[in-house]
Amino acid sequence: MLISKVLICFLWTHSWTRNHACYSPKPQNASSKLVALAMGHMVDSREPRMAALQFFRCYKPLFRIQSRKIFITSSSSSISNKNFHKTSRNIVRLLCSSSTSLGQSTSSKTNAYPEDDKKSKEHQLWLYNTMTKEKELFKPKVDGKVGMYVCGVTAYDLSHIGHARVYVSFDILFRYLRFMGYEVNYVRNFTDVDDKIIARAGELGEDPISLSRRFCEEFHRDMVYLHCLPPTVEPRVSDHMPQIIDMIKTILENGRAYRIEGDVYFSVDEFPEYGRLSGRKLEDNRAGERVAVDSRKKNPADFALWKSAKEGEPFWESPWGPGRPGWHIECSAMSAAYLGYSFDIHGGGMDLIFPHHENEIAQSCAACHKSNISYWIHNGFVTIDSQKMSKSLGNFFTIRQVIELYHPLALRLFLIGTHYRSPINYSDVQLESASDRAYYIYQTLQDCEEAVGQEVEKENIPTEIIDCIKSFNDVFINSMSEDLHSPVVLSAMSDPLKTANDLLHTRKGKKQGTRKQSLAAIEKSIRNVLDILGLMPTSYHEVLQQLREKALKRAKLTEDQVVEKIKERNSARKNKEYERSDGIRKDLATVGIALMDSPEGTTWRPAIPLAMQEQYALES
Numbered sequence: 001m002l003i004s005k006v007l008i009c010f011l012w013t014h015s016w017t018r019n020h021a022c023y024s025p026k027p028q029n030a031s032s033k034l035v036a037l038a039m040g041h042m043v044d045s046r047e048p049r050m051a052a053l054q055f056f057r058c059y060k061p062l063f064r065i066q067s068r069k070i071f072i073t074s075s076s077s078s079i080s081n082k083n084f085h086k087t088s089r090n091i092v093r094l095l096c097s098s099s100t101s102l103g104q105s106t107s108s109k110t111n112a113y114p115e116d117d118k119k120s121k122e123h124q125l126w127l128y129n130t131m132t133k134e135k136e137l138f139k140p141k142v143d144g145k146v147g148m149y150v151c152g153v154t155a156y157d158l159s160h161i162g163h164a165r166v167y168v169s170f171d172i173l174f175r176y177l178r179f180m181g182y183e184v185n186y187v188r189n190f191t192d193v194d195d196k197i198i199a200r201a202g203e204l205g206e207d208p209i210s211l212s213r214r215f216c217e218e219f220h221r222d223m224v225y226l227h228c229l230p231p232t233v234e235p236r237v238s239d240h241m242p243q244i245i246d247m248i249k250t251i252l253e254n255g256r257a258y259r260i261e262g263d264v265y266f267s268v269d270e271f272p273e274y275g276r277l278s279g280r281k282l283e284d285n286r287a288g289e290r291v292a293v294d295s296r297k298k299n300p301a302d303f304a305l306w307k308s309a310k311e312g313e314p315f316w317e318s319p320w321g322p323g324r325p326g327w328h329i330e331c332s333a334m335s336a337a338y339l340g341y342s343f344d345i346h347g348g349g350m351d352l353i354f355p356h357h358e359n360e361i362a363q364s365c366a367a368c369h370k371s372n373i374s375y376w377i378h379n380g381f382v383t384i385d386s387q388k389m390s391k392s393l394g395n396f397f398t399i400r401q402v403i404e405l406y407h408p409l410a411l412r413l414f415l416i417g418t419h420y421r422s423p424i425n426y427s428d429v430q431l432e433s434a435s436d437r438a439y440y441i442y443q444t445l446q447d448c449e450e451a452v453g454q455e456v457e458k459e460n461i462p463t464e465i466i467d468c469i470k471s472f473n474d475v476f477i478n479s480m481s482e483d484l485h486s487p488v489v490l491s492a493m494s495d496p497l498k499t500a501n502d503l504l505h506t507r508k509g510k511k512q513g514t515r516k517q518s519l520a521a522i523e524k525s526i527r528n529v530l531d532i533l534g535l536m537p538t539s540y541h542e543v544l545q546q547l548r549e550k551a552l553k554r555a556k557l558t559e560d561q562v563v564e565k566i567k568e569r570n571s572a573r574k575n576k577e578y579e580r581s582d583g584i585r586k587d588l589a590t591v592g593i594a595l596m597d598s599p600e601g602t603t604w605r606p607a608i609p610l611a612m613q614e615q616y617a618l619e620s
């Protein structure tokens with residue numbers, strides 16, 4: 001009842017929901033499950049207001065906020081406007097009635113997710129499909145198998161954080177599909193023939209193919225740093241010229257393309273469905289044409305399938321003379337080569353929706369009328385000061401630059417701490433916060449491991465520990481099933497981590513007879529989830545050491561210098577020079593080194609630098 005009151009209070013006072021808040025309570029659909037999830041999330045939390053705020057933030061892509069009302073936008077095709085209730089009273093009533101129906105759940109959390117519901121959810125995954133603009137239940141074309149194609153990088157430079165976000169997002173999908181038991185054929189290409197590669201190679205006086213090969217290797221290194229699993233196959237354009245040329249021939253034979261001198265263009269007028277994915281109309285494309293229009297084209301929106309060779313450029317022989325493929329055709333040809341014309345998932349960054357993926361659909365359908373891709377998945381941008389991060393805008397950081405100062409797993413944690421479709425704002429403060437969180441997670445798990453030792457006995461785990469683990473696992477399954485809501489999982493991890501720390505460090509916890517079994521069980525459940533999210537290090541000890549080294553680098557200090565400062569502070573304290581000892585502590589805290597006093601002495605750990613702590617509080 002108290003929680004309901006706090007909730008009502010929150011809902012009435014928070015600016016998003018003040019006056020009018022609408023929720024779709026249509027039973028037996030995704031939205032009612034969402035409400036159950038929201039309630040579970042809040043009821044489970046020790047701070048319901050914060051949990052509610054966090055929940056709305058994490059689930060932001062599912063809501064549309066208009067005229068100070070909240071609508072669920074994309075949770076299911078079965079939700080329609082007519083089902084929305086009109087006043088804030090309804091949301092309060094709904095949440096309260098959910099609370100009542102979950103009444104017993106305040107004492108037994110697991111009731112929030114009935115066993116049968118969980119079982120059905122374990123085999124379900126809802127994914128937002130850019131083609132239908134709706135979240136759809138994932139059903140592969142072949143039982144138990146998934147074909148997934150993700151557009152890879154153009155290898156001419158080091159990859160930036162925008163790339164990291166794409167490949168971490170699809171790595172999460174890849175890992176989760178495998179966790180669900182699917183055999184996934186994951187194809188991710190390399191563009192190694194492209195104008196940008198040729199231009200860069202020209203600048204450096206290097207052969208374009210060798211330059212792109214070099215940057216393919218650099219990309220592989222970045223993927224290893226970021227714990228992205230290798231795809232099943234990584235085809236390159238230069239190895240697939242016969243398939244590309246064959247596809248262009250077929251499109252020409254089918255009357256959907258035309259030749260001009262040594263070039264071949266796709267004729268968008270021959271493909272009436274053009275614009276279905278992006279929602280663009282051909283007229284819009286004409287109006288928005290910014291590049292100089294090639295007057296030889298039948299329609300300004302027509303795009304090149306084959307470009308005739310220019311002086312000094314690499315070329316391949318073709319029926320239309322020497323040249324090279326246009327950018328878009330490679331993905332149509334290579335996806336067809338490895339997955340066929342009909343497969344399950346095609347993905348990439350949101351910037352590829354138009355023109356790249358729109359053109360791919362046109363080409364593939366023009367080459368084979370049976371071409372069909374079930375789900376088009378796109379991740380959101382990385383922004384800096386709300387501007388898209390990109391090489392062409394010059395406001396980007398390479399992965400290498402970032403991991404020079406921050407641990408790659410902290411970067412990964414930062415990236416999956418926001419829903420993959422939402423924009424993510426890159427800042428040092430966010431990276432500091434992710435590093436701090438990573439340190440807390442791994443330190444807790446290492447403490448568990450040390451306290452447990454060789455203990456393997458699984459019996460006698462208290463009910464509250466079993467409930468805590470079950471609740472965490474349920475949130476994991478429910479959130480990931482709902483379009484891969486990894487931020488909710490990360491936030492729900494706080495509960496088992498806190499329980500572990502209570503057992504490890506509080507007087508009451510230390511006395512518990514079943515402490516070791518409980519710690520072992522908690523550590524295992526968190527480890528399993530970290531493993532699926534690609535956040536599991538080789539060893540806790542090693543990752544903690546690396547996080548400390550990065551923190552020292554950011555603080556521009558060595559371990560010895562910190563130890564020296566601790567000694568200085570100890571002697572100041574001994575001499576009762578408290579102002580001096582406090583000054584040393586503060587100086588270190590300013591650069592992100594926190595001192596911790598215990599009866600055994602003073603140690604240090606990385607922390608968010610003092611000035612950034614305030615900034616973080618404002619940003620979050």
Ligand SMILES: [Zn+2]
Pocket residue numbers: 150151152331356
């Ligand atoms: Zn592509």
